[in-house]
Amino acid sequence: MIRRTADNAEFHIDRWFASQGWNAFEFQRDAWRAYLAGRSGLVHASTGTGKSYSVWLGVVEEGLREREAQVRGDAEPLTPGPSPARGEGRRSRKSNERVADPLRLLWITPMRALANDLVVNLERPIKELGLNWSVGLRTGDASAAERRRQKARMPTALVTTPESLSLLLSYGDARERFQSLRCVVVDEWHELIGNKRGVQTELGLARLRQYVPNLRTWGLSATLGNLEEARDVLLGNMSGAGVLIHGTAPKATTVETLLPPTMERFPWAGHLGKRMLPQVVEAIDKAQSTLVFTNTRSQAEIWFREILHARPKWAAEIALHHGSLDRGLREYVEGRTRGGTIKCVVCTSSLDLGVDFSPVDQVIQIGSPKGIARLLQRAGRSGHRPGAVSKILCVPTHAFELVEYAAAREAAAARRLEGRQPLDNPLDVLAQHVVTMALGEGVDADALYHEVRTTRAFRDLTPEQWRWTLDFVERGGPALRAYPMYSKLVQDGGRHVIRSPQTARLHRMTIGTITSDAAVAVQYLKGPRLGTIEESFIARLKPGDVFLFAGKTLEFVRFRDLKAYVRKATKPSGTVPRWEGGRLPLSTELASGVRAKLGEVAAGRFDTPETQRARAILEIQANWSRVPRSGELLIEMAHVQRGYQAFVYPFEGVLVNEGLATLVAHRLSLKMPRSLTITSNDYGFELLSPQPFDLSPEMWRELLTTDGLVEDLAACVNGTEMARRRFRDIARVAGLIFTGYPGAPTAARQLQASSGLIFDVFREYDPENLLVDQARREVLEQQLETRRMSAALRRATTAEIVVQPISRLTPLAFPLWAARIQKNQVSSEQWTKRVERMAVQLERAAERDEKKTRRGKTSQNADPSPPAPLPQGERGEVVSSNATERSDAAI
DNA sequence: GACCTGCTGCGGTGTG
Numbered sequence: 088m089i090r091r092t093a094d095n096a097e098f099h100i101d102r103w104f105a106s107q108g109w110n111a112f113e114f115q116r117d118a119w120r121a122y123l124a125g126r127s128g129l130v131h132a133s134t135g136t137g138k139s140y141s142v143w144l145g146v147v148e149e150g151l152r153e154r155e156a157q158v159r160g161d162a163e164p165l166t167p168g169p170s171p172a173r174g175e176g177r178r179s180r181k182s183n184e185r186v187a188d189p190l191r192l193l194w195i196t197p198m199r200a201l202a203n204d205l206v207v208n209l210e211r212p213i214k215e216l217g218l219n220w221s222v223g224l225r226t227g228d229a230s231a232a233e234r235r236r237q238k239a240r241m242p243t244a245l246v247t248t249p250e251s252l253s254l255l256l257s258y259g260d261a262r263e264r265f266q267s268l269r270c271v272v273v274d275e276w277h278e279l280i281g282n283k284r285g286v287q288t289e290l291g292l293a294r295l296r297q298y299v300p301n302l303r304t305w306g307l308s309a310t311l312g313n314l315e316e317a318r319d320v321l322l323g324n325m326s327g328a329g330v331l332i333h334g335t336a337p338k339a340t341t342v343e344t345l346l347p348p349t350m351e352r353f354p355w356a357g358h359l360g361k362r363m364l365p366q367v368v369e370a371i372d373k374a375q376s377t378l379v380f381t382n383t384r385s386q387a388e389i390w391f392r393e394i395l396h397a398r399p400k401w402a403a404e405i406a407l408h409h410g411s412l413d414r415g416l417r418e419y420v421e422g423r424t425r426g427g428t429i430k431c432v433v434c435t436s437s438l439d440l441g442v443d444f445s446p447v448d449q450v451i452q453i454g455s456p457k458g459i460a461r462l463l464q465r466a467g468r469s470g471h472r473p474g475a476v477s478k479i480l481c482v483p484t485h486a487f488e489l490v491e492y493a494a495a496r497e498a499a500a501a502r503r504l505e506g507r508q509p510l511d512n513p514l515d516v517l518a519q520h521v522v523t524m525a526l527g528e529g530v531d532a533d534a535l536y537h538e539v540r541t542t543r544a545f546r547d548l549t550p551e552q553w554r555w556t557l558d559f560v561e562r563g564g565p566a567l568r569a570y571p572m573y574s575k576l577v578q579d580g581g582r583h584v585i586r587s588p589q590t591a592r593l594h595r596m597t598i599g600t601i602t603s604d605a606a607v608a609v610q611y612l613k614g615p616r617l618g619t620i621e622e623s624f625i626a627r628l629k630p631g632d633v634f635l636f637a638g639k640t641l642e643f644v645r646f647r648d649l650k651a652y653v654r655k656a657t658k659p660s661g662t663v664p665r666w667e668g669g670r671l672p673l674s675t676e677l678a679s680g681v682r683a684k685l686g687e688v689a690a691g692r693f694d695t696p697e698t699q700r701a702r703a704i705l706e707i708q709a710n711w712s713r714v715p716r717s718g719e720l721l722i723e724m725a726h727v728q729r730g731y732q733a734f735v736y737p738f739e740g741v742l743v744n745e746g747l748a749t750l751v752a753h754r755l756s757l758k759m760p761r762s763l764t765i766t767s768n769d770y771g772f773e774l775l776s777p778q779p780f781d782l783s784p785e786m787w788r789e790l791l792t793t794d795g796l797v798e799d800l801a802a803c804v805n806g807t808e809m810a811r812r813r814f815r816d817i818a819r820v821a822g823l824i825f826t827g828y829p830g831a832p833t834a835a836r837q838l839q840a841s842s843g844l845i846f847d848v849f850r851e852y853d854p855e856n857l858l859v860d861q862a863r864r865e866v867l868e869q870q871l872e873t874r875r876m877s878a879a880l881r882r883a884t885t886a887e888i889v890v891q892p893i894s895r896l897t898p899l900a901f902p903l904w905a906a907r908i909q910k911n912q913v914s915s916e917q918w919t920k921r922v923e924r925m926a927v928q929l930e931r932a933a934e935r936d937e938k939k940t941r942r943g944k945t946s947q948n949a950d951p952s953p954p955a956p957l958p959q960g961e962r963g964e965v966v967s968s969n970a971t972e973r974s975d976a977a978i
Numbered sequence: 979g980a981c982c983t984g985c986t987g988c989g990g991t992g993t994g
Contacts, residue, residue: 197987227989235993250988258992284987354980362980383984410986436985454983485980596990603987668984741984909981919981926980 099151100144103212115141118332122270122303123148127325129276129306129318132334133477134443134467138307139208139274141332146192146244146270147212150220188220189267190241193295195249195288196274199226200421200441202246205274209244220244225251241267249279249288250599256294257526257595265298273321275440276306277460280317281507283516283600283820289542290520293323297538309464310334312676313506320509324541340466340477342496344489345370345451346700352930353486355704356902356922359386360453360484361393367451367482368397371431374449376424379433380465381453382671384409385663390453391433391638404430407638410437411606411666412618416637439464445471454484455491455769458674459498460505486704486898487770490688491673493695494680505674510544514556514857515600515821517545521560522575522585522594522822529582532557555857557583560822566853567845573823593825602816605826608650609636617641617653624664625651633661672740673769675875681770682738686717704898707933712897713889720886722787723893723900724780731779734893734900736771739879746800746871747879748772751790753803755780766907773903784888791883800871806863809870814862815842821858895932896925 100119104111111119115137118130122145132138194209196202206222213220223242224233227250237245241264247255255261271292279285296302306321308314319326345366347353354362371377371394379394381387391407398405406420406429417437423429427446432438439461450469456462466479481492498504517539524530536553539545558564561583563573575590576583585591606619617637628634628643633656635641642656673681684698689709693699708714715721715736723734737747745767752763752774764775774780782790800806818824824842849856867873896904905922 199988231993238992248988250990254989254992278987282987352980357981358983359981385983389982437987439986457985592991595992598990599988601986601988663982665983666985668986670984905981919979922981923979930980 099148099216103144103147103215104140106215107211109137112136112141112335114332114334115144118142118305119145119148121330121332122146122305125301125303126330127304127322127328128330128332129308129314129321130332130334131308131310131314133338133463134309134471136334136338138334139205139272140212142270142272142305142307143192143209143244144212147216147218149269150188150191150218150243151216154218188218188243190243190245190265191220191267191269192244193252193265193268193271194244194246194274195252195271195291196246197248197278197284198275198440199228199248200418201274202226202228202248204442205246209246213243218243222246225255227251249284249291252291253287253520253523253598254595256291257523257598259527261294261527262298265295268295268299268302270303270305271295273304273306275308276317276321277308277311277507278440280311280320280509283510283513285320286510286513286516286542286544287520287600289320289323289544290516290539292321293538293541294524296323296325296541309460309467310502310504311460311506312504313508316506316509320543323543324546326543338467338470338477340463340479340499342462342466342479342481342492342499344481344483344492344496344697346489346696347483350486350700350703353704354484355486355898355926355929356905358382358454358484359389360482361389363453363482363484364393364397367453368394370449370451370480372398376427376429376444376446377431377449377451378424378438378444378447378465378468379431379451379453380438381433381435382455382457383668384411384435384666386453387433387435388635388638388663392635394431394433395638401430404428406432408432408434408437410435411620412637413616415615416617438468443471444468447471448478450477450479451482452479453482455488455673456481456495457671457677458505459495459503459676459680461674462495463499463504485902486701487902489697489701490684490705491677491681493697494684495677496695497684498676498680503676503680505676512545512548512552512861513820514552514861515817517548517556518560518821518858519598519600521556521583523598525560525576525583525585526591526594529579529584530557530576531582552857555855559858564849564853564856566848566856575822594822597819597822597825600820602819605649607646609641610650610652612644612652612654620651620664621666623667633658635661635663670741672742672872673738674740678738678740678769682715683717685714685738689714689716689719703933703937707936708898710936711895711932712891712893712899715889716887718886720787720883720888721899722888722890723897724890725893725896725900726779730775730777732900733774733780733782734771734897734903735774736899737879737883738770739875740872741767741769742870742872743876743879744768744770744772746804746873746876747791747883748774749803750796750799750876753799754790764907766903766910768902768906770899771903773900773907775907782890784890787888787890788884791880793877793880793884796877796880797867797873800867800873804866804871806866809866810859810862811843811846813865813870814846814859817858817862817865818842818845896929901925901929 100111114132118141121128122142130138130141194205202224206224209222220243222244223237225245225247273288279288292304304322308317311317314331318329318331322329381390387407387409394405408417408420420432421442424432424444425442447469450465452465466477470477483489521530524535540548561576562568563570567573575585577586607622607625608616608619610616625646630643630645632643633640640656640661641653644652644654688698688705693702705714712723713721721736725732737744748765748767752765761776761778766773823845849859908921
């Protein structure tokens with residue numbers, strides 16, 4: 088055994104790192120020291136820098152020190168864990184094995200796929216340092232044998248998920264099982280903090296701290312915009328004791344843009360980016376192994392097909408990966424990617440996280456990255472070795488994305504990253520947690536109230552809200568009192584417990600906060616399941632129809648028992664399924680970067696490769712209208728055959744833009760009754776009306792006031808319908824709806840009906856119902872993003888509003904126009920023709936302009952320095968804002 | 979010859 092001396096107190100961590108051929112980073116030593124000093128905290132660093140080892144080696148060191156002290160005979164014995172079950176104990180004695188040390192560490196990870204790797208990584212130092220420790224896995228993947236072993240005796244370190252932790256806490260022996268715990272680590276905390284899984288984790292942690300008062304909590308996170316808040320949420324009311332450990336200098340990342348060779352005929356609108364196929368294929372060819380990220384599942388399917396068409400030889404070396412593919416297929420692809428036997432994987436966010444793919448040396452992003460953190464996260468999937476550089480190649484799908492990339496690279500370099508906002512008071516998660524706790528030891532109402540108030544999510548939970556929640560799970564609240572299935576808890580000598588084994592079983596089956604709609608399984612007539620598609624897509628298919636899915640051309644045969652049976656198609660192509668997913672808006676940081684970048688362009692600065700390449704189009708925008716400067720809100724007005732158009736460009740992301748459009752349309756129609764058509768994208772929105780609008784900047788400013796925002800929104804969006812949809816998920820989390828036994832999902836329609844029914848019952852007979860209230864709150868906060876919307880309105884009203892008449896569609900307006908006519912299209916052919924016609928017209932106009940300016944330029948002096956602002960079109964009315972912080976407000 | 983959209987994550991009927 089190696090002896091420790093005073094000057095090599097950090098002996099073990101160094102020894103272990105040396106055995107791996109690595110040097111410990113300073114941040115790893117910091118975390119290690121803080122752990123040993125009994126602190127809790129958050130470690131943030133890029134992926135691939137060995138965050139996990141920093142805390143784990145602290146736990147290991149503590150174990151080694153305790154062992155040494157025990158050998159010397161001057162230490163307290165280790166805290167005894169639960170005694171081994173009889174069978175285990177006997178077996179151990181027979182085989183003369185030492186029983187492993189009791190549970191010390193709980194490791195929570197948001198993804199099963201990460202758990203297996205973790206077990207292997209955690210085992211390495213304990214083997215090499217000769218500790219008698221064991222590492223176990225407890226996720227849905229854990230085998231029955233493993234579960235049995237854990238029941239008999241917990242391993243020294245247990246890797247689990249937030250959901251499995253809840254399940255473990257739902258058993259009566261939870262206190263005993265966790266009593267010897269020293270530390271809990273929450274991995275990838277940034278993935279959990281902004282959602283209900285994070286809240287579920289907070290509640291689990293609060294319970295563990297009840298069992299073990301000195302429990303240390305450590306979070307591991309990628310870099311976030313709000314790290315201190317992230318730490319505080321993790322530690323709850325213990326946040327005073329928390330440290331924040333900054334990782335090494337950010338991992339070297341290069342963000343490059345694949346520039347279109349020429350901008351002539353480069354699309355002004357669209358999202359697929361097929362135009363860039365040859366260059367993308369070339370880039371894939373050059374690298375060893377590439378991940379191609381797309382923004383949607385159907386886009387991934389299309390790109391997979393296109394790459395394969397371009398390089399049929401790659402058939403055995405390229406793969407597809409997205410969330411609707413069968414798990415078996417996905418795991419196969421993951422395995423081959425990790426093994427380095429694959430050239431290219433086309434994927435969606437499904438590979439943002441997950442197993443380490445060290446062989447990947449290049450990442451390609453098709454289309455908008457939507458956010459800076461997301462871009463860096465994806466970049467980090469390449470160069471996943473200490474010292475290696477992460478590289479991401481961005482591929483524009485339309486002209487303005489070039490501006491986005493330039494903005495994204497700058498923001499990434501300046502580490503302007505998005506924050507993730509923690510949730511407040513989601514009572515559906517609380518209701519679920521109360522039932523989980525009642526299954527275990529039973530609930531002492533006062534004690535649990537104090538316990539949940541130690542979490543950040545429920546720190547402001549009022550006694551009334553608590554009583555309501557308790558009554559809700561005990562009697563179903565005022566409306567459902569008559570139905571025994573909603574009365575889950577019973578009183579037993581001052582505690583609330585669950586007697587019915589039926590209720591217990593059903594509850595365990597619905598633990599968790601992830602909800603998803605029932606989908607139709609796609610399966611070969613003879614052969615494996617390929618994945619799932621939405622019912623609405625299958626409903627449109629007739630037998631014999633061909634579609635593209637899982638990278639294969641399939642012929643639809645029949646639909647039975649919620650399964651679509653298919654066979655390999657002989658026809659070459661077909662339609663591509665669409666999934667109705669969420670619309671991810673451009674993030675606040677990226678949106679503000681784009682506004683700033685356009686501001687530079689407006690001032691004549693084209694100092695990035697992207698803006699230089701996009702210059703011709705930006706100049707068209709400037710000539711035909713304006714490029715908005717920072718602190719300006721551009722509104723383009725036009726009169727066309729079908730009516731009067733206003734294009735407004737707040738650059739706030741699609742959700743907020745849509746909300747703003749709805750709000751403005753509503754306020755406008757109050758002033759002068761009219762019908763309005765709304766279209767929005769990440770940059771702005773279009774209002775179309777058969778009647779003229781003739782609005783001055785002052786009038787626009789009035790339309791954009793924050794006064795009465797919530798009231799006006801309530802009046803103009805169909806709040807009830809939106810809340811009803813939200814309520815579906817809330818009802819599931821709160822345990823009002825049983826989604827069916829595994830393998831036999833309730834049909835989506837049925838689910839909707841029953842949650843809709845409950846929603847209506849609550850609204851009628853229980854108007855104070857707090858879950859209905861929560862549904863409304865979620866609509867405002869998450870769907871309409873009212874917080875961001877009021878910030879946008881404040882910015883708009885303090886901005887200089889420029890109303891610019893236009894005589895033809897500008898590069899900024901074109902995508903909105905194209906999206907609108909697509910919404911109302913009769914056939915896609917007609918639509919294509921119209922878009923083509925319009926594009927040709929615009930192109931000719933641009934050519935004419937260019938000739939004119941070329942003639943103009945020859946007569947001018949060359950080299951205007953400092954940069955001259957772009958020549959803007961004839962300027963419309965301008966009103967200066969009277970606010971103090973004008974241009975700053977836009978950044 | 980400009981088009982097609984819209985992400986992800988877990989768990990489960992405690993066992994022999």
